[in-house]
Amino acid sequence: MRKKKNNIHFSATQLREFSTRTFTYFGVPYDEAVLAADVLAYSDEHGIDSHGIARLKTYFDLLRAKKINPRPELRMLRERASVATIDGDNGLGLVVGPKCMEIAIQKARLHGSGWVSVCNTNHYGAAGYYPVMALKDDIIGLSMTNTTKGVAPFNGAEKMLGTNPIAIAFPGLKEPPVVIDFASSAVAYGKVEIAGRMAEEMPLGWCIDKQGNPTTSPTDMMQGGALLPLGADKNGSGHKGYCLAAMVDMLSAVLSGANWGPFTVPFAIDSAPTERQVGKGIGHFFGAMDIDGFRDVNEFKSNIDDWIHTMRNTAPIPGTGGVLIPGDPEREAYTLRMKEGIPLHPEVVSSLKTIEEYTGIKFD
């Protein structure tokens, strides 16, 4: 955000087009390339800059090195009426994810709920994309994924778990939906990177150094340290963030047969997977619950509106903007970006230029 003035703005259409063509270049079928580009665009359009086209270069690297399968054939490993496990055939998480979420939604329509655990998959973009898919059908959607290790378990001095996010969304009637999407670490690694780039100190409670001591230095974290779980330390109840990360790891990866904990496959071309692998790829977990199976849909949605109004009316902490509804910041970004275009950091633009050079697909 701070380097805003150096950012260059692009239209949403242009970014979608470029992502789509990059994926098809490597043999991803057109429809699936459009889908993958849509997942990335969701992040760019909603201000989740870390999970949008800024990651395209890494997908590009992995497709180019044939480390991701551009034409996966999903296999149902187990299935019951409301649950299933799917092998993603080492496809793009951006394609495997939406397809598996669709299966969960379909099960919810038929049986009230659907729960799909996925192995042998890769980075799936922003967790929030998936529950939002379910809203049009008045279904409460949920998604989780484990990720490359970066976070220390509570009282641990090394990286053992990912930032393992959780997302869930609830539709309103006249109000826009409540969209919850957050990592189970105290902060995202991106915030440490930004502090590092600015040569700034970080607050205590974000990171430890390689000995496990609290640190405010981004360099300490990057040189063998780790992120802390949500809650950070004993006083902040860091064990709770660790519990959340463990839950996500078990539902996404232990339940599906993917790699869990420190064995998760890195999302980067220059880091090799750990020698010991305990499953296939990384893991996701999707859920869908048909509101109509629980309660009259309009009553539910009207209650969500009421909940939203009630929370917005909370007396604010002086000096803050007061209570927001989960999803507000993303909606605000969306409105602005649909008007002004999507700002990309020069480093991101440069990474896209590299793709252009290699593939010949014009970026701008």
Add this chain to the structure above:
Amino acid sequence: MRKKKNNIHFSATQLREFSTRTFTYFGVPYDEAVLAADVLAYSDEHGIDSHGIARLKTYFDLLRAKKINPRPELRMLRERASVATIDGDNGLGLVVGPKCMEIAIQKARLHGSGWVSVCNTNHYGAAGYYPVMALKDDIIGLSMTNTTKGVAPFNGAEKMLGTNPIAIAFPGLKEPPVVIDFASSAVAYGKVEIAGRMAEEMPLGWCIDKQGNPTTSPTDMMQGGALLPLGADKNGSGHKGYCLAAMVDMLSAVLSGANWGPFTVPFAIDSAPTERQVGKGIGHFFGAMDIDGFRDVNEFKSNIDDWIHTMRNTAPIPGTGGVLIPGDPEREAYTLRMKEGIPLHPEVVSSLKTIEEYTGIKFD
């Protein structure tokens, strides 16, 4: 814990017997009284002192004042193969809870998963009791409940949400299960009470005063202040704890038709419900997923063992006991308490004596 030396020890059987007889005194059927006593005993036997027989006096007060129905008839309001909503008929949460969790488990056996939202119910004891019920069937169980308001939403200066806990458990093969159970607030209100009793300062990040300013004074919190959500403030990502509390509130109460947010019914004889009520009673949410619907059960459990060993082997932060597995502290307490008995604070003993005086049921 600090007043340990003044505590008096009782046998688990004696406490169960006293709770059972107290419940039957008010007309709770014998089997249901035994069940309710079992839920309380789970807490006492596992060291969760805030949720065991220490609360019997409040259940007693509410039964005596006829504010809780001793003979509820559960009504299925809606049902599909894997989901349902149940009206708890204003019964004890300690009875309604286990019955609804059984319905979720039964659905998981038949359809792979079961999800039950419950309205018109009351305080259900420790959230962890319910997922543990499912372990014997190799089912992953989950429970949530909303509770009386005590927590400020992120950037809010007043109590609007409960401490809204989440619990989930995963069975191991040779290892004991992973049992996750935590409130979505930074700390439990009990910790503020203890600091107050000891006239001690609290760490920053637990509470705000009535103006919304950070405070270390238990009195400030008790006089119109509020608990903070997990993560506390901007630097600690307090919005994430708020998101968790919101999720629990919506699944437990908005989905079932119970009171949500600031309208939740207080669990106390001396506080009246808010004038505006938006539903019936408080709400719970139970989930159950049959592991066999996702993966070979023994493979899953053996992977959980491996996960446990891997996390235990994390390099520890110097000066801490290193990484624990969720459920470890409760198991340690269980072993000790089965040997030495259950320690009760003199105030708790005195509250049980009050019950004895009124009912004539001998306590010791």
